[in-house]
Amino acid sequence: MDVIILQLFNGFSISSILLLIALGLSITFGLMKVINMAHGELIMIGAYTAYVVQNLFADYMPASMFGWYFALAIPVSFAVAFVFGLVLEMGLIRFLYGRPLDSLLATWGVGLMLQQLARSIFGAPNVGVKSPAWLDGGMTVGDNVFPYKRLFIIGLVLVCLLVMYLYIYRSHPGRRMRAVMQNREMAACLGISTRRVDATTFAIGSGIAGIAGCALTLIGPIGPTIGTYYIVDAFMVVVLGGVGKLVGTVFGALGIGLSNTLFEYWTTASLGKVLVFLCIVAFLQWKPSGFVAMRSRSLDN
Amino acid sequence: MLAVQQLEAGYGESVILRGVTLQVRPGQVVCLLGRNGVGKTTLMKSIMGVLKARKGTVSYKGDDLTRRAPGQRAKKGIGYVPQGREVFAQLTVFENVLLGLEASGSKTRVIPDAAIAKFPVLPAMYDRRGGDLSGGQQQQLAFARALASEPDLLLLDEPCEGIQPSIVDDIRDVIRAIKADGKTSILLAEQSLEFVKSVGDYFYILEKGAVAWEGGLADLNDEVIRQYLTV
Numbered sequence: 340m341d342v343i344i345l346q347l348f349n350g351f352s353i354s355s356i357l358l359l360i361a362l363g364l365s366i367t368f369g370l371m372k373v374i375n376m377a378h379g380e381l382i383m384i385g386a387y388t389a390y391v392v393q394n395l396f397a398d399y400m401p402a403s404m405f406g407w408y409f410a411l412a413i414p415v416s417f418a419v420a421f422v423f424g425l426v427l428e429m430g431l432i433r434f435l436y437g438r439p440l441d442s443l444l445a446t447w448g449v450g451l452m453l454q455q456l457a458r459s460i461f462g463a464p465n466v467g468v469k470s471p472a473w474l475d476g477g478m479t480v481g482d483n484v485f486p487y488k489r490l491f492i493i494g495l496v497l498v499c500l501l502v503m504y505l506y507i508y509r510s511h512p513g514r515r516m517r518a519v520m521q522n523r524e525m526a527a528c529l530g531i532s533t534r535r536v537d538a539t540t541f542a543i544g545s546g547i548a549g550i551a552g553c554a555l556t557l558i559g560p561i562g563p564t565i566g567t568y569y570i571v572d573a574f575m576v577v578v579l580g581g582v583g584k585l586v587g588t589v590f591g592a593l594g595i596g597l598s599n600t601l602f603e604y605w606t607t608a609s610l611g612k613v614l615v616f617l618c619i620v621a622f623l624q625w626k627p628s629g630f631v632a633m634r635s636r637s638l639d640n
Numbered sequence: 641m642l643a644v645q646q647l648e649a650g651y652g653e654s655v656i657l658r659g660v661t662l663q664v665r666p667g668q669v670v671c672l673l674g675r676n677g678v679g680k681t682t683l684m685k686s687i688m689g690v691l692k693a694r695k696g697t698v699s700y701k702g703d704d705l706t707r708r709a710p711g712q713r714a715k716k717g718i719g720y721v722p723q724g725r726e727v728f729a730q731l732t733v734f735e736n737v738l739l740g741l742e743a744s745g746s747k748t749r750v751i752p753d754a755a756i757a758k759f760p761v762l763p764a765m766y767d768r769r770g771g772d773l774s775g776g777q778q779q780q781l782a783f784a785r786a787l788a789s790e791p792d793l794l795l796l797d798e799p800c801e802g803i804q805p806s807i808v809d810d811i812r813d814v815i816r817a818i819k820a821d822g823k824t825s826i827l828l829a830e831q832s833l834e835f836v837k838s839v840g841d842y843f844y845i846l847e848k849g850a851v852a853w854e855g856g857l858a859d860l861n862d863e864v865i866r867q868y869l870t871v
Contacts, residue, residue, distance in 0.1 A: 529740060
């Protein structure tokens with residue numbers, strides 16, 4: 340029984356990390372259809388932002404305050420990645436809408452540049468971010484220990500999901516955003532500034548990648564190429580979940596995270612990964628549009 | 641109010657409009673007639689700004705709009721009901737109508753009663769998705785969305801296309817009601833001669849991308865119809 344609970348917890352933990360790195364992509368790729376290969380580097384930017392905030396706290400704040408650097412690092416990571424995303428959209432992406440291959444190559448190049456930028460500033464070796472003391476240890480239930488860091492990431496994902504849901508589906512800017520993504524021309528005819536909506540939407544997706552990067556500092560050391568580890572997983576989650584729907588991304592992350600844990604438990608780490616990929620390939624053969632497909636009688640185009 | 645001067649527009653290499661000149665005066669219902677492919681929809685798109693004009697000007701209330709984006713034209717008070725309705729399929733009916741308010745610039749976000757009162761079926765369907773409505777319901781939704789911004793000029797592109805007769809009658813009533821209010825002018829592109837005769841004040845007939853004939857209701861006689869409209 341304990342084993343099952345522990346494996347389930349691990350599954351949810353992995354799912355939460357996958358979801359966090361895929362959430363931003365579900366906006367830039369899912370909603371905007373931009374293949375942004377630099378998404379991983381936006382995650383990396385968020386991670387290094389957390390590192391910088393930590394160092395600033397260590398240098399300038401009293402030691403007793405150090406534990407709270409992480410609470411500040413999350414919004415700052417969002418803001419820094421948001422600004423990078425905004426510059427990227429205004430300087431490059433906006434010329435490449437509707438040209439997936441071009442944007443794939445161009446953003447990949449941007450990703451390489453950002454990696455080199457990180458290497459030049461912070462050096463090639465990985466750097467460690469010391470987690471705040473209040474996230475050390477874990478919650479003991481029966482014989483199992485659930486680390487606070489993992490629980491914190493699960494909570495962070497839930498908060499991000501909730502805020503994103505409220506923004507996209509319940510706010511005025513969110514409504515404008517969905518209108519532009521569905522029918523750009525008509526949205527423009529109604530007086531919506533499609534340029535501004537594009538820029539902010541992309542920047543928000545990038546900002547969420549920044550939060551993901553900030554959370555990844557809790558799991559391990561970070562380096563200039565940290566984003567490349569996660570970019571494939573992120574795209575996989577979004578494609579498996581079904582492009583364009585938030586709830587699809589949630590299912591995608593849960594599906595991959597849980598099956599990954601179970602397969603690894605039943606077999607070995609590498610064979611488990613292979614089995615997960617096989618399942619995804621098989622599933623996409625059966626349902627090419629993913630878990631949650633958009634259906635409507637007027638959506639034939 | 642709306643003045644189009646020697647407008648030329650087209651898609652890619654092909655030129656569709658070859659120097660169209662027309663006017664819409666305040667409170668008038670001006671109808672645009674012509675066989676298929678003479679450029680009615682292209683003209684509507686050029687007036688709204690979806691299509692860029694190659695030559696000529698579009699001016700509205702004395703302002704030159706020729707180089708303005710569609711959104712700015714909407715904010716100037718031009719409402720657009722496009723051909724094919726173009727409702728946002730994934731958004732609810734209510735959200736669709738709310739989006740009509742974007743151009744009005746009001747911060748209150750309240751849908752004017754006048755916009756929705758003419759379509760009593762819509763409030764009952766507020767929570768359904770726009771894409772789930774029937775064609776006729778979508779047409780009414782597109783109307784309500786355009787009226788939400790309380791435009792001074794309404795561009796209607798084939799509002800009766802593929803719509804059941806009872807809703808065509810409803811749309812006719814709506815156009816007449818707008819006309820009776822006298823606050824909003826209408827430019828109506830339509831195939832059905834019977835329909836435009838029942839609502840129009842002034843008529844333009846397009847042929848090969850230019851105005852071939854214009855005149856009032858009394859002048860729109862059988863000979864004109866035979867010459868320009870009979871297939």
